[in-house]
Amino acid sequence: MQYINLADNIYFLGYNDRRTNLFENIWPIPHGISYNSYLIVDEKITLIDTVERSFIDEYLESIEEIIGNRPIDYLVINHMEPDHSGALKAIVNKYPEITLVGNKKTFAFVESFYMEPENVHMVHDNDVLELGKHRLQFQTIPMVHWPETMVTFEETNNILFSGDAFGSYGTLDGGIFDDEINLDFYEIEVMRYFTNIVGKYCPHTQRAIKKLAPLNIKMIAATHGPIWRTDLDWVLTRYNKWSSYDLDKGVVIVYGSMYGNTQKMAEVIARRLAEKGIKNIRVYDASKTHSSYIINDIFKYKGFIVGSPAYNNALFPNVQTLLSTIEHMAPKNHYLGIFGNFAWNGGGVKNLKLFAENIKWEQVYEPIEEKGSLKKERKEELLKLADAMAEKLHADFE
Ligand SMILES: Cc1cc2nc3c(=O)[nH]c(=O)nc-3n(C[C@H](O)[C@H](O)[C@H](O)COP(=O)(O)O)c2cc1C
Numbered sequence: 073m074q075y076i077n078l079a080d081n082i083y084f085l086g087y088n089d090r091r092t093n094l095f096e097n098i099w100p101i102p103h104g105i106s107y108n109s110y111l112i113v114d115e116k117i118t119l120i121d122t123v124e125r126s127f128i129d130e131y132l133e134s135i136e137e138i139i140g141n142r143p144i145d146y147l148v149i150n151h152m153e154p155d156h157s158g159a160l161k162a163i164v165n166k167y168p169e170i171t172l173v174g175n176k177k178t179f180a181f182v183e184s185f186y187m188e189p190e191n192v193h194m195v196h197d198n199d200v201l202e203l204g205k206h207r208l209q210f211q212t213i214p215m216v217h218w219p220e221t222m223v224t225f226e227e228t229n230n231i232l233f234s235g236d237a238f239g240s241y242g243t244l245d246g247g248i249f250d251d252e253i254n255l256d257f258y259e260i261e262v263m264r265y266f267t268n269i270v271g272k273y274c275p276h277t278q279r280a281i282k283k284l285a286p287l288n289i290k291m292i293a294a295t296h297g298p299i300w301r302t303d304l305d306w307v308l309t310r311y312n313k314w315s316s317y318d319l320d321k322g323v324v325i326v327y328g329s330m331y332g333n334t335q336k337m338a339e340v341i342a343r344r345l346a347e348k349g350i351k352n353i354r355v356y357d358a359s360k361t362h363s364s365y366i367i368n369d370i371f372k373y374k375g376f377i378v379g380s381p382a383y384n385n386a387l388f389p390n391v392q393t394l395l396s397t398i399e400h401m402a403p404k405n406h407y408l409g410i411f412g413n414f415a416w417n418g419g420g421v422k423n424l425k426l427f428a429e430n431i432k433w434e435q436v437y438e439p440i441e442e443k444g445s446l447k448k449e450r451k452e453e454l455l456k457l458a459d460a461m462a463e464k465l466h467a468d469f470e
Contacts, residue, residue: 075138086107106242108297109131110233115203118203121156128159145170149182150234152185156295164186175194175195206227206229215273216276240262240296241265244298250301255303319374321465323376325341337454340454344454349462363394376407376433379412405433
């Protein structure tokens, strides 16, 4: 096995998953994902997080190759989600004297998922654990991404073991450090990981960024994706921008359409926005593009316009799914426009209005609903909606 060191006696134990199609069984990962665990070999041997259960055998073998017969003293649990705690039971079975290190919320999760833990060491913010040459300091960052989530700061080399924070989709194809990789590939994967997984917890992420700011971090080692050691700002500035809802000038238009009438309305709006000087316009068919990608663009652009036909007195199902996800994540600072199509009693726009009430984004124009094919009068309304959106955006981004 080839060992990859983050620093003297700090090992990267990462495994690439190119088989899973959907992360959390929801989010597409066409480029896979890595599960990263870390091993510190000192007077006290310490593991930081584990890996997903399908890698247990390889994982245990790698650990044994590095430490031989020595036991592991501590398992630091930054995050209990099963893609990181999946090997916990196997580790405890193999190293029964091991002490689990977590905060006051961690051990209840260990009990619910795996077993009643025997040896535990509870830590609080700023607590330090001496391993010999290395010292670990702990900081909780609740809800980035679960209630028990914490980070571990290794004080000798200034490495932040950050759990899911600053993680990414995408396998590590040879290069594991940011300076070994063309980051263009990870641009969308880091953002999709953030928006899909942590996007609901932007205020918590902001609190975490502020809490960790005093630490003199020289390396960030997350549980997924690249390790940041050269250009930490690359990921830090992006996390700060996304989690503060700092949006760019642009419009995402999403529609559902069975027979093309609603799509035609979307095209009219898109063309007018372009004529009015909006350069970033992304038009999505909700039946074609997974919400993972649409959500990502919603976290990028300030304008959002959504259209739906009536479908059994309700929204078109794929539009409904997307809007439920948006309501659940509740991003802020957007301008909204809504439109739709129907044939008898409606149901699309009626429900888009409910979405507008719930999400509370500023509506730039009144809802527009056409019956069947697009007629001149309604087309004029769509142009006015596009004009109102463009005007708002130009005013904001002067
Ligand atoms: C399965 C199905 C259910 C529909 N349910 C309704 C409805 O409840 N109320 C309504 O006014 N129109 C309903 N319609 C009609 C469509 O909303 C209408 O044809 C609309 O123009 C379709 O827009 P599109 O061309 O973008 O698909 C339904 C159509 C289909 C195929």
